[in-house]
Amino acid sequence: MFETIKEFASEFFVTGDPMILGAQVSIALAMVAIVFVLTYFKKWRWLWSEWLTSVDHKKIGIMYIICSILMLFRGGVDALLMRVQLAAPELEFLHADHYNQIFTTHGVIMILFMAMPLMFGLFNIIVPLQIGARDVAFPFLNSFSFWMFFAGAMLFNLSFVIGGSPDAGWLAYPPLSELTGSPGVGQDFYIWGIQISGVGSLASGINFVVTILKMRAPGMKLMKMPMFSWSVLASSVTIMFAFPILTVTLFLLFLDRYVGAHFFTVDAGGNPMMYLNLIWMWGHPEVYIVVLPAFGIFSEVVATFSKKKIFGYKSMVFALMSISFFSFFTWAHHFFTMGSGANVNAFFAVTTMIIAIPTGVKVFNWLFTMYRGKLSFPTPMMWAVAFIPCFVVGGMTGVMLSVAPADFQFHNSYFLIAHFHQVLIGGVVFGYFAGLYYWWPKMFGFKLHEGLGKWAFWFWNIGFYVCFMPQYALGLMGMTRRFNEYNFDMGWQPLNVVSTIGAFLMGIAFIFQVWQIAHSIRFMKKENTGDNWGQGRTLEWSIPSPAPFYNFARTPKVVAQDDWWEKQQRRERGEADPAEVIAADNAPLEPIHMPKNSGIPIIMSGFWFIAGFGFVWDWTWMVVLGLVGVAVSMLARSFNYNDDYYVQVDEIERIEAAAARGAN
């Protein structure tokens, strides 16, 4: 009996590695500590009713952001481990299998469990406020999306301590990711972690398309919509078309592994190349999914801190939508070297270059938004300005990679690694940081400490260039990605050392940010004025910070593109608002229709987690249990008619009065 348990445990848990043992122990300790704190302070009920079951888009957004910061830590530690391993030739720090796991999880986590939730967090918090809505179109679905993401992310991360991490690269090319190449459960954790969270992403995409198309305040024509909301629309439409491809692709890979199908195997008529095509048909749009909202953030931040209207609004909208369209026609540039022939390569080279055109136009428009403006440089604006040169270089190297015959020399080398980190960090991460700093006071009612923020900014920026510029050079030296070691004779060491130093500088920057958040929570002054920066342009700044749970006491009437800014300008000039605005502002308060909190999303996602875990280990009883739980949760949802309520006028009055007092 004891022997069987021991045998099972040694297969179930990852054993024999001191680093992972340390992780297991600290995870267990952290869980005990959390349970203890919640019990000691009697916070379980509060946590459940205020957060876990909440359908409030702002709270869901905050939970997304907390998760993404935790995932940034995990992915960042992975990155530092890799950089340490590469700092010297033939170093014995990480074994090959361990290194392979780490670069795989680094990639998956940073894209799917760091960038995506940070993006959805900002979507959630800002979009309804910006378009004058009380919530997203489907609040219950929104909560479900978050918990599906959470379940998927946890399932994926669990593989680190239970069963073993996936190690076939972040896109898991077959036949390496098939049973023949990866017999362990790591690859199954990969499939189900991504699959479950992918359903959440798809649902979020649909939710935001509907929210933006149907829930805008009266008067907000599409062409008066703030640029961030436009970018969310572009990104969400892309999600709607791209994520089903991912789901189907991973499902086929699952069938290969689980029931012995032969979609992507090398034998029995399978075709691994089909997987490469399919995964990149999702994978390429995916990078635009994460970068388009960053473009939107830059547009907001640059306009606000230049005290000036965004330049070339129509061009910007057209550029966003055309990038989202063309992103679906470039996927084969990820494998020019597959030898598909000159016709195919020429086509995909040209479509890839075309994307540079609208992107270039956006850069010019940001520059000319600043031109003839009045620029101030608080941290959000610093990130936005740092983004421009960084992204220009990243875009240029992207164009270099799109030149198919030259790509034969860049492909899979560190040149490529440097390029995509430059657009993903310099574009996406810088952008989301700008957004996070910019909207932080809107979320919490206080600003983040500027001094610490500046330290973080400089460490991030200097660290970034020190880390990734040498990697372009290493690529030209012939250094291939995913090497866990290299020969001394290649002369790669000096630049690798420089690169590792840069990575640690970014690690220090992250510590500054954590410090900054902790310090600001403790010491920063509450400022409940709605317009925390004093020069906000769009509707989210017209209501108190943090926004009341119903957002807008009265539905606003929109007359201009930068509605809030125009209103302030009218006030300064002593002009009266248009009659319809006055009417809307002075309309009598009415009871507000709101969705009720629900525990079903978290429970249903929990059952998905159980089903996924069962699939990973091929435990049928567990799969059945999980899927039955999912079905029961769905039934419970469909027969629950008590899912809404009205906020009464006197409560609204009380909350509004309190907010007005706080503002004074």
Added chain:
Amino acid sequence: MRPVFRKLSAMLSVTLLLILTGCSNEKYLVLDPKGPIASAQKDLILITVAICTAIAIPVFIITAVIVWRYRERPNSKASYKPNWEHSTKLELTWWGIPIIAIIILAIVTVNYTYKLEPSTAIQSDKEPIEIQVTSLDWKWLFTYPEQGVATINYVQMPVDTPVRFKLTSDMAMNSFWIPSLGGQLYTMSGMAMTLHLLADEEGSYYGSGANFTGEHFAQMTFTANVTSQEEFDAWVEDVKATEAALTEEDVVKLKEKGTHEVAQFSSFPDNVFYDIMMQYVEEGEKGAHAHHVTTSEDAEASEHQHH
């Protein structure tokens, strides 16, 4: 257009090297080509760098000037026009600039894409020789059908002679890359890809498997030894005289997962390359890519179509 590019690219190559290296050029394999393919690819890289910098540098300057001039400060003399949001002339200009740059780049790229298509034979007075390349987990097997010898983890080739590499894989997809000689091409199970390369200078060049294939993928580096025709012939004779043969049993062992020392063999089983390539294809079936060549005769036939 061309000579301008040449001049520009020459200038840029110097600056690029000064910026990037500060030390020797030799380490930058991609920028130190030892054959016509790598050389053409380097030219192309420098052309794109030239086009890109021509746009990037003005953008940097404009950014710096705007950020400095329009920063908010007391007594700023810079103009402030908060509602200036549109100018057809300006916007047409910066739709125009990238469009023109991309059209130029697209023409150059498409042109080079056909010129450097890896399956196109290289113009030369000499007849090309064929070397078959098989990527296994985690070693490279090279078989020389015309010479009848085989090597592991290094490839021997004569200088100034076009080499027609035939690429396949036993299992996971890898990528065959000798940066000094030219760009890489995937090795894939069930098909034989063709990559033409030529070395115009003798020497030993670094080669690697550029696509991740699992645990010990980093051990899949190899050397490409380029010697004179005489030395190459002498090497063949020497291998034939002194080394053992590669047997069917050896091949079975090679297919097992693991790394391998550098080795050479006086002979190899007939059709070992095509057997590995076709091992998963059942009889009567066309295989994964029916249009890719399946036998050496087909290979010859398709070769002629390219001319």
